[in-house]
Amino acid sequence: MAPPTEGSPARSPEPESVPKPSKTFEKRPFLLDFFPLETADQTRLHRFYDRLRAGRLSTTRCPRDGTLHWPPRTACPKCHQEELEWVDLPETGHLYAFSAVLAGAPLGMEAEVPFAVGLVDLDGAPLRLFGRIEGQPWTELRIGQPVRAESYDIGDGRVFYRFRTVG
């Protein structure tokens, strides 16, 4: 196994086409890295990230009882069967609650302070997701405000989702 490169965890040698870890990633040693591992060799939920990279926010649903899960799962919490379906989620929603981090941010997020977070009721799906709220200063946000989900590259090739105010 090659010795670890600066800022990346010790893993088998990476192919040359993978981008060098960015400065943001260097600030997040593996054991303090909030972002998940997203590849098929690390998670059975890699399809969530594959679909997100293609611009689709999705989750699993149990075909037996129709329950939508959050987060996506590998086994139904009710009937325990493991043949779950992937379904796209609505991209829009409304703020149920929100706040902002003005102090005490975790490692790697200090430069983003102040940042807003909130719980978003998705339009047409019985899910209320937590996420970053981008697009307006936190002082201008209002409960009930419409937002849209978007995917973004976190800086090292991995993706995650957040919400952005619309209109």
Added chain:
Amino acid sequence: MSGRAVAVVGGITTKFGVRPTTWAELAQEVGAAVFRAVPELRTEDVDSLFVGAAEPERFAFQSHVAPLAAEQMGLQPYRILQRTELACASGQSAIRSAYAAIASGLSDVAVAVGIEKMNLPSMAEANSAMACVMDRAWDGPHGATAPPFFAMVAQRHMLEYGTTEEQLAAVSEKNHRFANTNPTAHFHEKKFSRDKLLRLPVIAPPLRLGDCSSMTDGAAAVVLTSEERAKSYTDTPAWVRGSGQYSDFHNLANAGSLTQWSGLTRAAREALGRAGIGVRDLDLAEVHDCFSISEIVEYEALGLCAPGEGGRFAADGRGDLGGDLVVNPRGGLLGCGHPLGATGIAQAVEVYQQFSSTVPPARQVPDPEWALVHNLSGSANVHSVMVYQRGGAA
């Protein structure tokens, strides 16, 4: 309750604060202190040790802490040795496990200790440790620390019920006033008037600095034993009469109503039901004021007042000396600080000391018989409740 009766027969809380001491040194300090606090206790009496420690792997880069604590405390347990972790309820978990072990007959004399070291050279790393009690891979990447979550609870409570900033400050003011009577409290020396609290900086809107419990170092320990042995340690055992816990979510998406903590209502019903009492029988309650809004929601979830009336309950002093019952006479998490693993133990120490009339008169609850102790974990996704009854002479 099935099994034999179990009591807390003594205990001690170390000084909470920003301590120039390591995790292991806190263990050694509380180990020496508990033997001074319970003079009849001898090392060889202690057959079991339960160590409440939320995140020593993160804060102290130390795992396998149960035998480390035992060695630091001078103990050699020979029945049960266990580290309990339930985030902010890790200390109460240690007591619950000790209680279950003694009630079943597996242990006769146990120590339950809680230890947390949270102040580090890198507070950003400490904040990361706090955030990873949430669903790290799904909520963590957005920056889900405790303050913004409880801030959303406060926001919804204000929207749904008209709760005000002043009512939040009433909780902090009460608990800081009690902390001024408690030399072990982190903020023992600091005075916080309502005006001062309302001018402190905003941490996560609408919560200000005074609405948030702090990152604090500290340790506490209690001794538990059976009905056969309690009298050899104390004349005023604090009998465990009820226990309940409930958890129904972890990811924030599954929290449901932010303002109605039905998990606490269920855990309290279980604990009070086993004790055979109602919430109106309580003389004091040590509840989990990790944030001022938490105590307000807890009044409601416990049934001390109707949903939405918690702010008024606080502002009217109904949780203060002279009120319906005394809530957080110790000073709460707001006044004492919140060393995660130690808090639940320190609450039990307060109950024991209130029952034995060994607290400063300025916070002594008059003739208390029944006490409730509550801790939540993480984003109020677990609730843990125990009920104690005073035994022996007043």
